Amino acid sequence: MKTFYFIPLIFLSACSTPPKLALRPQSSPPVNNDTVRYPEVVRAYHFGRYVDPNDDLVMHEEHTVYRVEENTRWNFHPAPVEDGAVQFTPPRDAAFVPAPVNDEVLAEINSQKLATIQIMAESKILASALQRLEAALQDARKNEQATAKLQIAVDNLKKQLDALETTSAQSSMPTISTTNETDDSLSP
Numbered sequence: 001m002k003t004f005y006f007i008p009l010i011f012l013s014a015c016s017t018p019p020k021l022a023l024r025p026q027s028s029p030p031v032n033n034d035t036v037r038y039p040e041v042v043r044a045y046h047f048g049r050y051v052d053p054n055d056d057l058v059m060h061e062e063h064t065v066y067r068v069e070e071n072t073r074w075n076f077h078p079a080p081v082e083d084g085a086v087q088f089t090p091p092r093d094a095a096f097v098p099a100p101v102n103d104e105v106l107a108e109i110n111s112q113k114l115a116t117i118q119i120m121a122e123s124k125i126l127a128s129a130l131q132r133l134e135a136a137l138q139d140a141r142k143n144e145q146a147t148a149k150l151q152i153a154v155d156n157l158k159k160q161l162d163a164l165e166t167t168s169a170q171s172s173m174p175t176i177s178t179t180n181e182t183d184d185s186l187s188p
Helices: 004-013 103-172
Strands: 041-047 064-069
Touching: none
Parallel strands: none
Antiparallel strands: 041 064
């Protein structure tokens, strides 16, 4: 009978299962949403009173309209390294980020500023020359008008002179006698 005591013990040992490994969730590192997803860009637009373009019997009162300019999207760039290394992160909206500055860009900007200053100085010189030219043109027009008046006066004087010459030529001609008188030297 002693053997029967061991049989249930054998069955009990055969039914036992190995201990299960309990997996506990680890605390996740804090997630910075800017490193995972880009936020959406929403802009507000203010409208005054206006008539609805689809129905001219409807007028809208002034109000603000909010428009999503850029939807959220995933950030595929790797997260910044915690040891202080500089990591490239693209700007949220490139239109509002200043342009990168280096020596070549500064040299080009300075040369453009210098060229602009020279062009402005030359434009002032040209503007003053244009003013002098316009003044000379006005003087030439006045002189032309005065010359035209003098030419008309000279023409009038020539006509008067011709008229005087014709009248004096007529008065200085010898008179022709209609009688048959003879000269005194021939008379007896």
